[in-house]
Amino acid sequence: MHPHISTFYLASVRVRAAELLPWIVALAAFFLFPDFLSLGARILIYILLVLSLDLVIGYAGIVTLGHAAFFGIGAYTAGILSAHFGIKDPLLQLAAAGTVACLVGFGTGLYVLRTSGLTLIMLTLAISALCLEVANKATSWTGGADGLSGVTIAPILGYFRFDLWGKTAYLYSLAVLFVVWWLVRTLLNSPFGASLAGIRDNRTRMEGIGALVNRRLVQVYSISAGIAGLAGALLTQTNQFVGLNALGFELSGEILVMLVLGGVGRLYGAFIGTAAYLIAQDQLAKKFPEDWYLGVGILLVGVTMFARGGLLGALDSLTARLRRALKL
Amino acid sequence: MHKHPALIGLMFTAVWLATSAPASAQTVKLGVVTTLTGSNSLLGEHMDKAIRLYMEMHKSDLPPGVNVQVITRDDGGPSPDKSKQLAQELIVREKIDILTGIVWSPNGAAIAPLATEAKIPTVLMQAGASANVTMSPYFVRFSFGTWSAPYYMGAYAAKHYKKVYIAVSDYAPGADSEAAFEKAFKEGNSDGTIVGRVRMPLATADFVPFLQRARDANPEAIFVFVPAGKLGASIMKAFGDLGLDKAGIKLIGTGDITADEELPTMGNTPLGVITVSHYSGNGDRPANKAFYAAWKKAYGENSIPSFTAVHAWDAMGGIYHAIREQKGKLDPDRTIELLRNYKTDDSPRGPIAIDPRTRDIRQNEYLREVKSVDGKLVNVELEVVGKMVVDPWVEANTK
Known part of the structure; x- marks a missing residue:
């Protein structure tokens, strides 16, 4: 087994028991920590975003620093639909946000994915900066630096209102995450997923055997953008507000940190990394409101030094060592 | 000791329990959402310092048996989703009576629907975008409007x-x-x-x-x-x-x-x-001189308070007024009523009053x-x- 690529997580089409763990934990948290649901909803939304990032970085090898652009586009799509067009149905907004982000991903992907390496990073960065500036300038649509307020969201399916305690927001985000996870998992287990891994590991050879490399990359990039857009819409709906930071460069960097922390290209790295990062941040910030960044920094240094594949990578090598020990 | 991690944990818990003050019926909980980290933390730091200084100097102004507990949260800058989450937690988990702080206008805008729904009197210490104060009937602004x-x-x-x-x-x-x-x-x-x-x-x-x-x-x-x-x-x-x-x-x-x-x-x-x-550190008023002297005494001769420190100082004056009038048992609507009619001639910036109609500051x-x-x-x-x-x-x- 290649050390940095883990096929373990996708070896079986059937869902293994361990893969149900995140969902059991998420449901248990709903009942065990009723006071933490708004943090919980935020974690679920960021997991969705980081999952979309893992799809491009971990599985297709597209290194991007501009993924927040699609998140922001989704967030603003949902917000603008509500504030300017009176479309307040959350599921309709979700569909629209995913579609718009997917289309923008397709449009920009056609162009930027012809490049690779540093050029690609710079181009994704540039696109995200452009989106930020457009949102900053188009104040009549986006509210500019003041943010887009006046976003109201109708109850889900006409029944479930977004409540103060974040119960609806939590379960709703969980449901969306579950559906997307299922789709992504299925996608990665398909021949399409296999061809992505092939492109990531040896692009030249994939071209040699006649794979449509560029087309595959644009496809996965668009899908990933669409998922990021869904996450953005969820953020808008649970906050009833959109700010410029949804498009910011800082966010693109932060989600990359979460992914690295959890483990790249492992599907569940997004779950564990995001949850660990946001919970650590939340707890440290409450104990040490002025110095909590130091704690987050130490955590990251620790992970990069001692657990190269992130938290999941550490777990992998631990189980591998355990197996070897047991065989002896 | 190495064999007993549980024991160490227990000790920490004991210390934590001992240091966190027991909440009595007469404790007024003040939630503060402000910016203490990141590249724009100066205003938030001044806010925090002014709040502490005011509380330190006005202990005797509270009715007997009433104390004020401040719970501070860092939003890290203009980040509406995070501030909203923090405000929500302060409301549902910490059961705060009053929310205050708020450096950035977008953060205030994100908190507005929450303040309205939960009926939490929210005292803006900055958040200068003119429209901000209009966004919730539970908002009162002690800073200024950009216009x-x-x-x-x-x-x-x-x-x-x-x-x-x-x-x-x-x-x-x-x-x-x-x-x-x-x-x-x-x-x-x-x-x-x-x-x-x-x-x-x-x-x-x-x-x-x-x-x-x-x-x-x-x-x-x-x-x-x-x-x-x-x-x-x-x-x-x-x-x-x-x-x-x-x-x-x-x-x-x-x-x-x-x-x-x-x-x-x-x-x-x-x-x-x-x-x-609306404020100059050099302003020739007794209240300003006293404020300046207290600030320098607490934070050093070279520390110069920004206008945000004065906003926070005055906001605390309004909050303490509401606490005194209700003898420490706060009702949200009564608190807003008291705050919107608040006035004093003794602010470092001169006379100030909250305009009852707009809940914005008059100065x-x-x-x-x-x-x-x-x-x-x-x-x-x-x-x-x-x-x-x-x-x-x-x-x-x-x-």
């Missing part, structure tokens, strides 16, 4: 200059300042002309090209708005380098370009710069000039150009 200072600067400029150039930072408060200045300028003098205008990128620190363009338009004065902080010094540098003062062009603006705490870094260029603001806007006093540059108040005024935008747009 105010440029509006009264415009009214003053109309009387003294015929040709003015406008240079503002390219973001929402910049656009507001431009609109407010221009409105008052045109109202005050129909012959006055805006000879040119430019929006300067927020990220730039080199203002020479922009001020050069302004100079080429040959105005009598340049009105400048940039966000409070380091950019004021950059403006001064460009102004001095281009020799605009020697060319007889006057620099005017809101207090943000000559912020008290930044003046020591600006050299002598700011001498003679005219600005409008003096002072015309100031940068002068050298005892070898230090300070903003000297010349006259009151807006007497006990509410932000004009809020005044016009509140139903």
Whole structure:
């Protein structure tokens, strides 16, 4: 087994028991920590975003620093639909946000994915900066630096209102995450997923055997953008507000940190990394409101030094060592 | 000890339990959402320091048996989703009675629906975007509105200059300042002309090209708005380098370009710069002198309080008033009623009052000039150009 690529997580089409763990934990948290649901909803939304990032970085090898652009586009799509067009149905907004982000991903992907390496990073960065500036300038649509307020969201399916305690927001985000996870998992287990891994590991050879490399990359990039857009819409709906930071460069960097922390290209790295990062941040910030960044920094240094594949990578090598020990 | 991690955990728990004060029935919980980390943490730090200083100095002002517990959360900068989450937790988990702090307008806007739904009186200590205070009936603002200072600067400029150039930072408060200045300028003098205008990128620190363009338009004065902080010094540098003062062009603006705490870094260029603001550290009032002395005693001779510190100080005055009147048992609607009718003549900025209709602050806007006093540059108040005024935008747009 290649050390940095883990096929373990996708070896079986059937869902293994361990893969149900995140969902059991998420449901248990709903009942065990009723006071933490708004943090919980935020974690679920960021997991969705980081999952979309893992799809491009971990599985297709597209290194991007501009993924927040699609998140922001989704967030603003949902917000603008509500504030300017009176479309307040959350599921309709979700569909629209995913579609718009997917289309923008397709449009920009056609162009930027012809490049690779540093050029690609710079181009994704540039696109995200452009989106930020457009949102900053188009104040009549986006509210500019003041943010887009006046976003109201109708109850889900006409029944479930977004409540103060974040119960609806939590379960709703969980449901969306579950559906997307299922789709992504299925996608990665398909021949399409296999061809992505092939492109990531040896692009030249994939071209040699006649794979449509560029087309595959644009496809996965668009899908990933669409998922990021869904996450953005969820953020808008649970906050009833959109700010410029949804498009910011800082966010693109932060989600990359979460992914690295959890483990790249492992599907569940997004779950564990995001949850660990946001919970650590939340707890440290409450104990040490002025110095909590130091704690987050130490955590990251620790992970990069001692657990190269992130938290999941550490777990992998631990189980591998355990197996070897047991065989002896 | 190594064998007993549980024991260590137990010890920590015991220490934690011992240090966290037991909440009695008479504890008023004050939630503070502010910015203590990131590149823009100065205003949040001043907010935090002013809150602590006020509480330290006004312990005896609380009714017997009542104490105030402050729970501070860091939002890390303009991040609406995070501030909303923090506010939500403060409300549902910590069961706070009053929410306050809030440096950034977008963060305030995100919290507004929450304050309305949960009926949490929210006292804004900054959040200057004019519209912010209108967003929830449970919002009360003790800082200022963005429209105010440029509006009264415009009214003053109309009387003294015929040709003015406008240079503002390219973001929402910049656009507001431009609109407010221009409105008052045109109202005050129909012959006055805006000879040119430019929006300067927020990220730039080199203002020479922009001020050069302004100079080429040959105005009598340049009105400048940039966000409070380091950019004021950059403006001064460009102004001095281009020799605009020697060319007889006057620099005017809101207090943000000559912020008290930044003046020591600006050299002598700011001498003679005219600005409008609601607070000057040099303001010659007993309440201000007392505040200044207390601040310096607590935080060091070189620490200069920003206007945000004064907003927080005054907001605490309002909050303590509401606590006293209700003897520590707070009812949200009664608290708002008390706050919206709050007034005092003893603020460091002079007399202030909350306007009952808009829940925004009513205060003096002072015309100031940068002068050298005892070898230090300070903003000297010349006259009151807006007497006990509410932000004009809020005044016009509140139903």
